[in-house]
Amino acid sequence: xxxxxxxxxxxxxxxxxxxxxxxxxxxxxxxxxxxxxxxxxxxxxxxxxxxxxxxxxxxxxxxxxxxxxxxxxxxxxxxxxxxxxxxxxxxxxxxxxxxxxxxxxxxxxxxxxxxxxxxxxxxxxxxxxxxxxxxxxxxxxxxxxxxxxxxxxxxxxxxxxx
Numbered sequence: 001x002x003x004x005x006x007x008x009x010x011x012x013x014x015x016x017x018x019x020x021x022x023x024x025x026x027x028x029x030x031x032x033x034x035x036x037x038x039x040x041x042x043x044x045x046x047x048x049x050x051x052x053x054x055x056x057x058x059x060x061x062x063x064x065x066x067x068x069x070x071x072x073x074x075x076x077x078x079x080x081x082x083x084x085x086x087x088x089x090x091x092x093x094x095x096x097x098x099x100x101x102x103x104x105x106x107x108x109x110x111x112x113x114x115x116x117x118x119x120x121x122x123x124x125x126x127x128x129x130x131x132x133x134x135x136x137x138x139x140x141x142x143x144x145x146x147x148x149x150x151x152x153x154x155x156x157x158x159x160x161x162x
Contacts, residue, residue, distance in 0.1 A: 011059025023051045093145035120150040
């Protein structure tokens with residue numbers, strides 16, 4: 001697998017992959033220049049890491065914006081391909097959205113569970129609230145990367161003494 005294929009597999013678009021490759025080419029050429037200061041290599045490496053981190057954050061931010069738009073009402077989940085195969089594992093989808101879901105009102109945890117014999121991303125809440133009482137960006141999406149979600153009321157979680 002090439003470097004370009006790996007970064008596209010991480011969710012970068014073709015244009016973002018082009019930027020990644022241009023940044024790598026630029027860094028390589030800068031490393032080839034005569035050093036004018038002992039910190040040249042360090043500063044070039046730092047600048048490249050800033051660009052790489054910015055590019056690698058874009059897919060996650062796209063997912064954050066998608067989540068902020070509220071629930072999806074697709075008849076077929078966006079990540080499910082023909083034949084029922086998904087591009088992303090349920091574990092990866094949970095990890096991708098966990099931080100954003102934990103910011104929603106009443107959410108106390110995110111896990112992987114089962115509903116009707118199928119794996120789902122379970123979102124644990126202190127108490128369920130009617131969807132009509134929530135802002136669109138506060139509603140747990142019906143699916144995340146093609147995986148159904150299930151909101152489960154568990155009450156307030158407290159530590160128990162032994």
